[in-house]
Amino acid sequence: EYIPVVKLIESVVYRLEKVFKRNINIDASGRNPHIYVHPPAFEQLLRIFLDNAHKYSSDDIDVAVDETAHAVLIKITDYGIGIPEEDLGDIFTRFYRVDKARTRKTGGSGLGLSIAKQLADNNDIKISVSSKVDEGTTFTLIIKKEADNGEAE
Numbered sequence: 001e002y003i004p005v006v007k008l009i010e011s012v013v014y015r016l017e018k019v020f021k022r023n024i025n026i027d028a029s030g031r032n033p034h035i036y037v038h039p040p041a042f043e044q045l046l047r048i049f050l051d052n053a054h055k056y057s058s059d060d061i062d063v064a065v066d067e068t069a070h071a072v073l074i075k076i077t078d079y080g081i082g083i084p085e086e087d088l089g090d091i092f093t094r095f096y097r098v099d100k101a102r103t104r105k106t107g108g109s110g111l112g113l114s115i116a117k118q119l120a121d122n123n124d125i126k127i128s129v130s131s132k133v134d135e136g137t138t139f140t141l142i143i144k145k146e147a148d149n150g151e152a153e
């Protein structure tokens, strides 16, 4: 389905702001990119990152929508506990949790990000992550624009 992605982000964000009782700022800088995705899969993907941002931080959450000639980039940023560099390679593995003692009180099974990875793979979406302990974390979803698919190679 070809959808205006900012609209979809807004509907997920407005719902979660009420559940979390927390501000989630969307910054699309006036852009209104459209992407080909299965909306329920994309919503679930977004929810997983926003749920984690909520669990592992206590300030506002930022969602930025950016666009290049070839892709739409969606960045979910929190200003929370961050992820140690040595763990970044493992967080998409099933049941992996950075700090069992620390994260136990927040609940969680360590499944969220492995499901996100699978959803992203199935929808040809790339995920990248950057993080700094005690500063926060940004997950970036990179969604290729359809016209670009396969043409270059």
Ligand code: ATP
Residues within 6 Å of the ligand: 052, 053, 055, 056, 078, 080, 081, 082, 083, 091, 096, 097, 098, 099, 103, 107, 108, 109, 110, 111, 112, 113, 114, 137
């Ligand atoms: P759940 O399956 O309920 O989401 P979970 O949060 O433990 O549980 P994942 O979503 O797979 O599992 O995340 C794996 C681990 O990555 C987490 O346990 C946490 O240590 C770390 N993590 C994920 N997102 C963040 C974030 N935004 N900030 C800090 N750590 C994070």
